[in-house]
Amino acid sequence: MSSERLSIPQWFLTLAGGEATPAHGESIDLAGNRYVLDRGVLRAEVVASRDQAQTADTFGFKWHQFGTFDGEIAVQRSRDWLLERYGDVAEARWWAEYGDAPVVLDAGCGAALSSLALFGDRLRSVRFIAADISEAVFVAVRRCAEHGVAGTFLQADLTALPLPPGSIDVVFAEGVLHHTDSTRDSLHRLAGLLSPGGRFLFYVYKKKGPLREFTDDYVRGRVQSMTPAEAWKAMEPLTKLGAALGKLGVEVEVPEDVALLEIPAGRYDLQRLFYWHVAKAFYRPELSFDELNHINYDWYAPANAHRQTPDEVRAWCEEGGLTVEHEHIEEAGITMIVRKNV
Numbered sequence: 148m149s150s151e152r153l154s155i156p157q158w159f160l161t162l163a164g165g166e167a168t169p170a171h172g173e174s175i176d177l178a179g180n181r182y183v184l185d186r187g188v189l190r191a192e193v194v195a196s197r198d199q200a201q202t203a204d205t206f207g208f209k210w211h212q213f214g215t216f217d218g219e220i221a222v223q224r225s226r227d228w229l230l231e232r233y234g235d236v237a238e239a240r241w242w243a244e245y246g247d248a249p250v251v252l253d254a255g256c257g258a259a260l261s262s263l264a265l266f267g268d269r270l271r272s273v274r275f276i277a278a279d280i281s282e283a284v285f286v287a288v289r290r291c292a293e294h295g296v297a298g299t300f301l302q303a304d305l306t307a308l309p310l311p312p313g314s315i316d317v318v319f320a321e322g323v324l325h326h327t328d329s330t331r332d333s334l335h336r337l338a339g340l341l342s343p344g345g346r347f348l349f350y351v352y353k354k355k356g357p358l359r360e361f362t363d364d365y366v367r368g369r370v371q372s373m374t375p376a377e378a379w380k381a382m383e384p385l386t387k388l389g390a391a392l393g394k395l396g397v398e399v400e401v402p403e404d405v406a407l408l409e410i411p412a413g414r415y416d417l418q419r420l421f422y423w424h425v426a427k428a429f430y431r432p433e434l435s436f437d438e439l440n441h442i443n444y445d446w447y448a449p450a451n452a453h454r455q456t457p458d459e460v461r462a463w464c465e466e467g468g469l470t471v472e473h474e475h476i477e478e479a480g481i482t483m484i485v486r487k488n489v
Contacts, residue, residue, distance in 0.1 A: 155189065158274055159299040162250070163309045177309035182301070187288045191303040193280055198450035199304075201371065202326050203281040205448045208375030210258040210283035215441035217260070217290075220433050226264035229321070232475045232482040233348060237269040244344060249316035253277045254305040254337055255323030259287035262319060263294055270296045276315075280304050306336045315340045320349040322480075325453040331463045338467040341487040347469060350482045354454040355423065356409035362426040363454075366447050378448045379440065386440040389428025392418035423478055457481055 155168045169175045169184040182189040253262045256277035275298035327333040370378040397417040429442040469485040
């Protein structure tokens with residue numbers, strides 16, 4: 148079906164307080180803001196900070212690099228990692244708490260890659276809303292249509308969505324909150340949309356050791372003056388270095404904890420030691436060069452890419468009236484499923 152013929156479902160209009168469904172190119176007032184229906188997407192005029200605007204441009208570019216994220220191996224790898232961190236959410240018993248048609252919000256959906264991978268067929272039995280500040284949402288429209296998933300698609304700031312408090316049963320924000328101006332504030336803003344007993348599934352970056360933190364900030368600062376295409380190109384030598392280290396297959400023994408650099412003792416593959424403690428130069432032999440470069444670009448290019456500690460995130464959840472039901476902490480980040488207190 149052509150995205151220009153996609154209509155906005157009545158349930159969403161009722162939820163958001165809209166009136167008649169607009170036709171393609173027409174506007175509608177939602178929560179005091181004007182939205183224009185464009186190729187199946189309700190687009191708001193987004194007023195963003197400089198860093199947020201740059202981050203939106205970065206991801207709008209990234210999700211249009213077809214062939215760098217949507218190959219069979221890359222998609223399966225993404226699904227496996229999601230299941231490792233969240234568990235089999237699609238079959239969770241708690242869905243029954245929300246009736247026959249729960250409202251699910253993918254906040255910062257990008258190309259909807261993570262929602263489609265984690266929720267699978269579950270998306271066909273929910274009322275699905277996908278929102279992103281960037282034009283990546285148009286890719287989400289296309290990918291959801293390919294998978295037979297209907298929904299409402301918004302291009303809007305996820306901290307200013309036209310949704311009333313308590314209207315969402317499940318919020319999903321996979322690798323998104325840290326790309327806003329404030330991870331904490333965005334978490335709280337989205338938590339306010341949850342119904343009592345609603346669940347919030349999210350992943351945020353975890354702080355690394357001092358060398359990685361320095362390198363991350365340094366490289367990110369270097370690429371801020373570049374266009375997305377220039378930043379993509381600038382990543383390529385780093386991606387080649389990661390691949391070269393990975394192909395060596397050399398292991399290094401760190402004989403004791405290097406407390407000053409927060410490097411634990413142990414035996415490491417040389418590439419992984421460099422990756423976790425010096426600079427992100429991703430490598431997996433099953434991925435193509437462009438797929439590897441996509442992952443490195445994703446990390447370094449956005450201006451907004453905050454890192455936080457598990458204790459910080461737990462404290463923010465408590466402040467927002469959220470009880471932690473599940474957490475998965477790893478070197479890369481922090482994955483949580485939390486429940487809104489009743």
